Every structure is written in structure tokens, then in C-alpha cells.
Amino acid sequence: MKTPSKKILIVDDEPNILMSLDFLFRKKGFDVFIARNGSEAIQILNSEIPDLVLLDIMMPDVDGYEVCVYIKEKETLKATKVIFLSAKSKKTDIEKGIAMGADLYLTKPFSTRELTSEVERLLTHA
């Protein structure tokens, strides 16, 4: 019996990055959802329970921090992992991201190899 594919939600306001990551994780056999900003992400999170969320921080209207808070506060999303992908590269930024309950914080530009291996690690451990 085939296990159902893992769900992943990618949130970024940069279309090229979104497109690349979408392609990347589809190829790896994930069920991919994409959101171009925070409010779209929250809309999707209202109906879907992704196993993992890749989250940009600096976005217009609802930013990545707010989406992260939303995920952490929602009972149904308890098992959902969060990885911040951000150009904010200061030490304080990273600490803040982890303090908000993210499982990982990768600074842009990140390596896709590192990203995919971290994603798989997080999802198999779970």
C-alpha cells in the first residue's frame, strides 16, 4: 500500500522563488500548496493541514511571523513543522524566528540540497 504523499505549503512573495520551490518539491513527490502572501497562506491553513510550511518573513500585509503565530496557536496544526526562509540574516532575526517556535531558520540564499534534506529529516522524525 502506498503511503499518502506529505503536504507542504510554500509561502513567499517572490514569484521566481515560489515557482522554483514548487517545482523542486513536486519532483520529490510532495503534495504542494503555494501562497503568495500571508493572508493567502492563512486561507489555505484554514482548510488544509500541511505537514510542513516553508515561510518567508518579509511579505506585504500579513508577514511570516504572524503566519507562524497562527500556526502555533491553532490546535489542528499542532503537528505542522515550520521552516523560515528569509533574507533577514542578523543573529537576532534568527533567534527571534526560533523563539517563535519554528523548527528551522534558513537564510537566503539557501542551498536547495540542504533545504530538501532538512525537510525530509523533519518529516521522517515526526
Added chain:
Amino acid sequence: MSSAVLISISLGYVALLFAVAFAVEKWGRSGWLQQRSGLVYALSLAVYCTAWTFYGSVGRASLEGLDFLAIYFGPTLMMPFWSLLVRKMVRLAKDNSITSVADFLAARYGKQQGIGTLVALVLVLGIVPYISLQIKAITDSFMVLTTGQIARDVVWYSDPGLLTTIFLFLFTILYGARYLHGNRPKKGMVTVIAFESLFKLTAFLAVGIFVSFSLYRSPADLFQQAAEVLPNFDDLITVSSGKGLTDWFLLLLISGLAVVLLPRQFQMAVVENTNEQDLKTAQWVFPLYLLLINLFVLPVALAGLLLPESLPADYTILGLSLESGSGLAVWVYLGGFSAATSMIIVSTLALGNMLSNNILLPILIQLRKEKSMHKRIVWTKRISIGVVLLLAYLYYHNLALSETLLSIGIISFIAVAQLAPALIGGIYWKNATSKGAWAGILGGIFIWFYTLILPAFASDLGNSLWITPTNIAQIQELTPTSNAIIFSLLVNFGLFAGVSLYSSPSASEKTQGELFVDVFKFTNEQPNRYISSAHFPSLKSLLIQFLGGKRTEEVLDRYARMHQIDWKVNPQADSRVIAYAERLLTEAIGPASARIMIASVVQEEVLSMQEVVSMLQESQEVLQLNKQLKSQSMQLQKLTSDLQLANEQMKAMGLLKDDFLYTVTHELRTPLTSIRAQAEILLDTDDITDEERNFFLSTIVKDCERLTRLITDVLDLEKFESGNQKMQLTFEQLPELVQEAIDSTQNLIKTKSIELQVDMPKDLPKTYLDRDRIIQVLVNLLSNAIKFCDTESGKIGISVYQINNKLKVNVLDNGQGISPDQETRIFEKFYQAQNQLRLKPTGTGLGLAICKNIITHHLGSIYVKRVSEGTRFSFEIPIFNSLQHFIKAYENTLQKDFDRG
């Protein structure tokens, strides 16, 4: 009309009252009403107009002509004094947690129970018949409408008056006596009363208009017919002379006093007042209301007299409305019903309150066995309301009310007027004493009883008495009414003033007198009459006993938070806390009982008057000093914040540079991320199609271009900001540059099929400028316009012209435009990138910042404005016809900047 139908209509109306009160209590007044608390307040005062007004005015007008008007002229003339008096009373009631006239007088005269009890008794005696009158009006009007006549004996169980009384009892305890603390705003009830006022007014106006313009051709027609037919027409349209005239003026006085003193007026005007500003509205709305409701009294009365069959005079208005059919008649019936019910609700609430605070509760407290009283207090209030209604109903049922509506009303007014000297004197005359008040009220009410009540019950007894009750001074010119008014008030006032002068007030009376007369001087500064202290736990258990545990915790918590007291640390309650506790108790059980209860747990030393006054003066001085300190500290605060601002500005200058770098690196990382991700995908994915590969490669190229643009822009900007930019000045024709910019964007304009309008004269003067830089600005503005103009039918307008010594370029597009607050910020670095909500910017976010720098280096200005057609970017640069001029002006500007900076 069948009685079943009319009963259902009446019940429907009562249900509506419940619904209104329920809705207002639950959801508050909605927007429109909320804005008009003054209007609601003013209309609620029209509870003054009872069934006595609604039916009785016409009744009296058909017997005695214009005499009835005194009842409404009195309050109207009183209005200027009314607002002075009521403003003072409102302030006093709020400061002292007073909920009734009886409490008011008890508080003024040293918080003694006796005076409160006396006032409560006088008012119950005076007002209960008046309430009966309303029940009678309900029953009578019901009977007139169903049977065509007033029934003499109605069996109690089929009496609509009783049914109504029961429902009004429920309404009053539900929306009037719901809470322990009687001065809590009762918005639901007040709104209902205002609604009823409006209802009775429209009903009366409707029947008035019907009679004047439908039953008769016009008021003039009606008057003419009346003049022909009625033998006493002249008497009816003039105010009576002689005996009647004295009566008339005395009625003005009595009704002017009643509008202040009647329990229902006190309840509405003083207890239910939530904002002193509302008095201003009431001052003109209330007299206007009185005018309107009396407008048609005389026409209706005359029309009633002209009817062939005769109805009881008081119900003329109902008979007339029947002429138009049952619709208007029901409306009028409900109008009278609303007048009666509003009076009953408010009066029983007020009287019930007095009865419970001044008669029942003191007894209950004397007998108290249980620990917890607070539930009993609410129930005592409710039972008191029930008792008042029951008394009124019994009075109505057992003592055949033979008098017309008006005369009972007047007897009632005269009784109420007996409080005038003690109350008005009490708030304007410091030397008024409780003995004076006692003597005045007792004397006045005795004369009232002797001249008005005694003759009614035992007319034959009156003749055998030494002094004739109905005419004490044996003056032929006085009617019994005038006789009663003059002598009761004379005796009352004489005793009040005389006894006050010849008795000395107790310490507490003296303090209260001081406080009441000078209330505006001492506002918010509740002075302590006692140097007192109490063990906090015993004070608290006293409060729990009367207010209940929950509310006690609530109020003490609030107090502790406001004054930063920790009860656990400091178990000793000081005078302020005790005064606060006393106020809380007053809300529940009235001032006199509250005083007794407080005294039972407090060790206190009563201060002499001098001490109190000097304490007050001291607190006044402290207040003054406080004010000065406050204004000084405010100045200091302003200075501090100014300094802080300057400091922050300086810091910001330094941070700006860091900020810029941080943003730039962030902006660089974004395309880099995309490039790296795609390159790695190409590298790692084996099964990639050619199509996908090409797509990724072309995206990588685009991202590289974006990166290049960004780097160029950043370097450009850096050059300007560091002052390293060298200007290549040449003598140019500006329109030529504009044309060049248009040419370089021509392709884009065509592909987006944008309509371009160019307006530039050929003969503009040439000027020195940096050709490439100005073209850069023009291209930038044009590309922005192309990017943001309307996507369907884009339009761009370019115009170049000369103003004085400047050349100006406008670039107008018909896009969505920008908001006013963006107008200056849009020229900031990366502003676009950080704030664009819908689209990710395709530019670098630096273009306009560079433009601004370029134009500034040309000593010009650039700005954007939202106009009706769209968004208009403009820049203007000064015309220089020689290089020297440019350089000189440039150096001057630099010098200025240097001096400034």
C-alpha cells in the same frame, strides 16, 4: 369595539414597551439615539404630561376655557430657574448617591431618618391618589371605547385597570428596580418613557388635526360655529377674571414648583440624568413639547361641546376621534394609555424607592437577624413598588373617584409643593435647619389636609369648625383652591424660615448645609466630616451584608486599584475609604440608614464646623497648588519630549546608513536566492525536459538582469549621496530630451497600446543641464507611468512649459494613483518595495529616489499629486543661460545647506 380586541391591543402596546426596554438594556441605544441623549432626556421629562393632561385638559377646557393652560405655563416660565436648580440637584445627587427627593432632603438635613420618612409619607399621601387617577383613566377610556360610557362599578377581575397595573408592576421592578444601586442609569426605562412621550404627543396632534381640518374646514370655521352656538363662548376663550384670575396665577406657581418637586420629575430630571449638558437641550425641547401638546386642546374642547350627544367632559377627545372611525380612536386610546402608564411607572418607582429607603428598610435594619441583607434590599424595593401600586388601586377601587381628573391632580400638586421651602431653601440657604424643615412641611401639609381633604370627606364637619377650612381668612375673593395654596405655603414658609432662624443646626446639618449650598465649589472633593478610622475587615463585612459578596469585591477592588491600596498590608481603613463605603451604602439603603450603619463600625470623632470648613479651604488651596504643579510638569514633559525627538533624529541619521545597507543586502539576496535555487534544480534534476530547462535558464537571466539593475542603482544613489557625482552640464533644449525619452520607451507604449499625448512648445528657452541624467529622470517617470496606467485603456499625457524662470515637465497617467500620505514618501529609498501591497515591484525601489537626487542637483524640485484624471508626476528646474550662473546658484545652495546643517 369589543373589549377582547381592545385588551389585546393594550397588551400588545405593553409588550412593545417591554421589547423596547429589553432591546435598549441589552444592546444599548443604537447610533442615532446615542447621539441624542439630550433629546431622549428632554422627552422623558414629558412624563409630566399624564392622562390628566391627555384627557383632563380637554375636560377642564370645556368647562372653564383657557384656565388649564396654567399647568403648562407654570413649568415653561419656570424653565430658567429649573435648569439652575436641577443642575445643582443633579450634581448633589451624583456626589451623594441620592435616588429620591426624600433621600435628598434627608441628606441635606444631617442624614437623619426622620425627615426622610416625613417626606416619603407626604409624597405617598399626595401622589397615590394621582396614580389612582391614571388607573381610572385607563379603565374609563377603555369603557368609553367599548361601551360608550364610563362604567360606575367594574368588577375587579374584569377591570382593565387592574390588568394594566399588574403588568406595570412587572415592568417597573424589571427595568426600574432591577439593581441594588438605584442611581445606576436605567437606559431601558428612560428610553421607554421618552418613547411614550412621543407617542402620546402624536396621538393628541393627530386627533387635533382631524378635528380642526377634517371634522371642520379649518380652526377658524370651528371657532365661528362655536361662537354662534355656545352661550359661554367668550368665557371659554379667555382666561377667567376676578376669582379665577387669582386661581390662575397661583396655579402657575404650584405647577412651576411641581415640575421640580414631583417624584417622577425628580426621578427623570435628577436621578436619571447622565450628562449635565442634556439640561440645555431639555430647556427648550420640554417647553416646546408642552406647547405642542396643548395646541389643539381648545379646538378639541369646543368641538366636543358642539357634539349633539354628551360624553363625560374628560373623554371628549375619545368621542371625537370615534367620529373618524375606530383607527384614530384606538390611537387616541393608546395615547392616553401611554400617558397614564409612563406616569405610573416612574411615580411608583420613585415612591417605591422612598418607601423602601425611608420606611421599610430602617425597620428591617432595626430588626435584622440575618447576616445577608442585599437580596432583601432589592426585594424590599420591589415590594415597596407593589405596595404603592396596591394602595393606588385600592384608592381607586374603594373611594369612588367622583372628582374630575384635574382636581385630584391639583390637590396632588399642592401637597408636593409643600416640599418647596425645605428643598429650595436647603440648597440656597446654609442656615436652614432640620427643625425648620420639619415645622414647615408638617405645617403646610396640615393646612393642605385641613383645607382640601377634610371638606371632601366631611363637608358638614367643616361648617362647625371655628375656622372655615375652605376659606380660612374669610376673604370672599378666594376660591377654595387659592385658599389652600396661599395658606399652606404661607404657613409652611413662615414656619420653615422662623424655626430655622430660632434653632441651631447640629454639626452634621451645618456641614451638609455648607456642602449643599456650595456644591460647585467643593465638587469632587468629598470632605470628611469625621476624623475616622475603621478596621477594614469589619467595614468589608458590613458592605457584604448590604451589597452582597460579589459586588463588594468588585467595588473594593476597583477602589484599591484606583488609589493603589493593598488591603492586606494596611487593614486600617481611613476616612476616604469610609466615605466611599458610605456612598456605596447610600445607593442601596439611603443616606440616613447608611450613616447609622457606618457609625456602627467606625470609631470617629466628629469635627466642629470650623474644622470642616478649614479642611475644605485647605483642600481648595491644595487643589490650586496641584493645578500649578500640573501645568509646570506638563511644560517639563513637553521639553523632555522635544529633547527626545531631537535625540532620536540624530540617532536616525546614523541608523539610516545602516538601514540602507541592510535593505540593500536584503534586496540583493532575493534574486540571488532565486538564481541559486534554479541553478541547483538544473544541476540536480535528471529527468528535466528541455522546455523546463529553457524556462529556468531564462528566469535566471532575468534575475541576473534585475541584480545588475539593482547594483547600478545603488551605486548611482551612493554617488549622489556622498557628493561624488560629477555633473556633465551642456546647453540643451528640454523638449528634445523629452522626445528622446519617449523614443526609448516607444516599444513598450505600443505593445501596451497606450494613448500618448504630448504637449510641448518648440520655442522654449535652452538651459544648462546634465543631459543623460535628465533623460534618466524622464525615462524613469515614463516607465512608471507605463507600468501603472490603466491596464485596459491606458493614457499618458506629457507636457512641458515655462513658468517664470523655470521649466516644468508633467507626466500624467490614468492609473489607480497613490494615496495622499504616499505623496512625499514615494521618493524615499525602497519605499515602494516595502509598501506595495498587491504586486511585487518589478523595479528596484530606488528609481524615484535617484530622480529626486538628480533634480535636486539641478536645483529643482520633483513631486507627485493625485489629480482627478490620475496621478501626475512633475518636476521643475530653473533656467540657466550660462554655466557661471548655474555654478554660482549651485554653490549658494550648498552654502545654505552647510549653514543649516
